[in-house]
Amino acid sequence: MTDADLGLSLPLPVPSAELEQRLAVRRSAPAQSLTAPGPSRAQVERILHLGARTPDHGKLFPWRFVVLGPTARADLAEALLPLADRQPGADKARKVLSKLTAAPVTILVVCSPVESQKVPVWEQHLSAGAVCMNIEHAAGALGFSTSWITDWYSYDREALDLMDIREGEQVAGFIHIGSLTEPPLERPRPDLAAITTWRD
Template identity: 40%
Template sequence: MPDALELLKTRRSVSAFLLGDPAPSDADIRQMIEIAARVPDHGKLTPWRFILYRREQGERLSELLMPLYHARFPNAEAQRVEQERGRFSRSPVTIGVISKAATHAKIPEWEQFLSAGASTMNLVLAAHALGFAAQWVSDWCADDVAASALLGAGPGERFVGFVHIGTPKEKPLDRPRPAVDEVLSNWSEAR
């Protein structure tokens, strides 16, 4: 297991198409969710939850989602349609992260939504720490009300995204990252 700083320095997304077996075990998944839940959560609202999708459920999910996809994207190219058909079969495991942000007297919804995002990032980091790789995606089904309902979102809930998890089929390459001086500035009253 890499040390914490090395883990953070080496984490990178790996396309779901490049994630294979072995899949995380049930114990691995439970540990990832425990880690994903250790995020700032003002008011202890737990404004997020998780849904597990296994590769073997992908075909059934495709049967349910493809009519919605075709209705929304009637002119989609054949290659894109085939990619969409395999959305939940690409990686061994996909975990949907749902925001349950709701009106609260003291805690704004946007803060609750950020907590769900932090939870999603912790999930990605946990996968990396356990020797797996992950890709956090959203795409159309995260915003489509009917698709979200089919995937398990309830009224007032919204998908933050879907985290594909598996073992990389090849060593992932890093991409250029911004230089610190490009993204960090010192505060100054006069601008």
């Protein structure tokens, strides 16, 4: 889709039993279990293209992506180690770094709010979250499994500096992408009747 496509009619939705079934069994992977094959560069580009097709109030596009291969993540995990030692619960802080390095490819989604009189920052954060989910769906459509992780280093100023995440920006998620060797197990799901109000 380019500027030349603006104003073109897009197809109306038609029922898709396949998409419905995929959504019915969608499940995240444990980050440590994501293994090769991961997406190729062309597949990552496709995932970003599909993922960025996300609702966003005011067309601000208040997010950016950093594609992290294994070397970049190994270097980051090493640089984070001394910071992990300063966290409350240093052992766990160190241990969760293994989630950062396991998958073949990771897309770091950074929420980068744009100055706006019209669109509250909260809505820009919501849009960044929606991008993360859309990236997960896009990766799933290409046959990959994903894990959306934040962990302590998404909230530590020094860690954010290591990732070139500026003041005012926030980590929306590290979306780890790869393949599973075992089918995922179901987890508890909400009681929809308890959280849904119907009003005529």
